[in-house]
Amino acid sequence: MTNVILKDVRKSYGPLEVIHGIDLEIKSGEFVVFVGPSGCGKSTLLRMVAGLEHISGGQVAIDDKVVNDVPSPQRGIAMVFQSYALYPHMTVYDNMAFGLKLAKRPKEQIDRRVREVAKILQIEDYLERMPRALSGGQRQRVAIGRALVRNPKVFLFDEPLSNLDAALRAQTRIEIAKLHSQLDATMIYVTHDQVEAMTLADKIVVLNAGRIEQVGSPLELYRNPVNTFVAGFIASPK
Ligand code: ADP
Ligand code: MG
Numbered sequence: 383m384t385n386v387i388l389k390d391v392r393k394s395y396g397p398l399e400v401i402h403g404i405d406l407e408i409k410s411g412e413f414v415v416f417v418g419p420s421g422c423g424k425s426t427l428l429r430m431v432a433g434l435e436h437i438s439g440g441q442v443a444i445d446d447k448v449v450n451d452v453p454s455p456q457r458g459i460a461m462v463f464q465s466y467a468l469y470p471h472m473t474v475y476d477n478m479a480f481g482l483k484l485a486k487r488p489k490e491q492i493d494r495r496v497r498e499v500a501k502i503l504q505i506e507d508y509l510e511r512m513p514r515a516l517s518g519g520q521r522q523r524v525a526i527g528r529a530l531v532r533n534p535k536v537f538l539f540d541e542p543l544s545n546l547d548a549a550l551r552a553q554t555r556i557e558i559a560k561l562h563s564q565l566d567a568t569m570i571y572v573t574h575d576q577v578e579a580m581t582l583a584d585k586i587v588v589l590n591a592g593r594i595e596q597v598g599s600p601l602e603l604y605r606n607p608v609n610t611f612v613a614g615f616i617a618s619p620k
Contacts, residue, residue, distance in 0.1 A: 384445045384458065384535035384568050385410050386431060392439030393426050393592075401426055402592045403440065408570065408585075413562050415579045416572045417615050418589030424572040427589075428538050431570065432461050444536060457536075460529030464541040468513040468524055474500075475509040478528050485532075499530045502564070503557070519550040526561070539571040543578065551575075555582065576617035580604075588612050 386408040393401035401423045408414050416424045429435035431442055433454030441448050449457050468477050475496060482492040500506045503523045513521055522542060529537065539558070543551045559582055562569055573579055579586050580600045588595040588603070588611070596603060596612045607613040 385443075386536060386568060386570065387443040387446070388427075388431075388440070389443070390440035391427070391430060391437060391442060393423070393430060393435065394438045399438070400592050401430075401438075404592075404594060406587060406594065406597065408568060411566050411568055413559075413569045413571065413582055413584045414587060415583035415585070416570065416587050416589055417574060417576070417579045418595075420574070422589045423592045424589060425540055428461070428540050428570060428572055431536075432459055432538055433457050434461075458534055459536040459538055460532060460534035461538040461540070462522075462525050462529050462542045464544050468521060468528070470513055473510050473512060474505065474516070474524050477513065477524055478509075478531050481528065481532050495531050496527075499527045502530070502561075503527050517550075518546050519554060522546065522554060523557075526558075530561075530565075535568065537567050537569045539569065541572055541574070543573070543575070551578075558582065576615065579615075580617050586616075588615050 388404050388406040391401060391404040392399060404427065416427065418424055426435060430437050433449065433452065437450050441450055443449065444457055469480065472480065478496045478499065479492050482495060500509055503526060505520060505523050505527060508516060508520060513524065516524065543554055546554060555578055571582060583600055585597060586600055586603055587597050590611055596608045603612060603616045607616060
């Protein structure tokens with residue numbers, strides 16, 4: 383299990399600073415949810431942890447090791463985006479196997495792992511289909527599966543459910559929660575959906591214009607929001 387520590391993390395695009403010094407400690411196995419309005423920097427922060435975006439200032443550490451200069455594939459993280467970003471010309475099986483093939487894993491090992499993960503996500507029956515022959519929810523499960531096969535230490539989700547309809551969103555949300563308890567993985571999850579935040583999070587980070595407004599458990603934020611901005615992002619707990 384793996385922690386993620388941000389120290390005075392900053393991001394500038396040209397002369398414009400959009401992330402203004404974020405300090406945050408995410409413990410091993412914790413499920414942390416970032417919430418905040420559109421444009422507040424949620425995706426940028428996640429992308430810096432993932433290594434998809436250069437870090438302009440401060441440090442990101444994974445597993446107590448500073449990773450600012452470590453390329454994304456070597457960070458031991460997996461990222462699931464809002465758009466499924468599956469390879470359209472490959473079957474579900476090949477989509478899921480792709481990362482393992484790149485890593486030159488033996489064929490039998492790849493096969494075992496893909497089938498094992500497909501079973502967990504209940505997509506065994508779709509392995510030979512092309513992505514276009516799947517529903518949105520099935521595609522998103524394949525995207526999660528593709529991340530899962532590599533056995534990442536840290537999962538990053540950027541609004542993974544926002545393209546799904548309400549029923550499927552609820553179902554997939556429950557599956558992600560299950561996955562978290564099964565895997566004991568560290569998860570950082572971006573959403574603007576209050577219900578997702580309140581039901582999934584061990585800890586919620588409320589962001590506003592590139593700064594942290596408040597960090598706390600769903601109940602702490604519900605009971606003691608530091609200001610009306612935070613209160614506006616917190617729904618009633620279950
Ligand atoms: P969120 O995910 O919370 O909606 P983002 O992280 O996408 O917010 O964006 C944070 C800020 O950074 C926004 O003001 C956005 O316009 C700006 N931004 C994001 N990506 C770029 C980019 N590639 N170039 C310039 N500005 C960007
Ligand atoms: Mg975003």
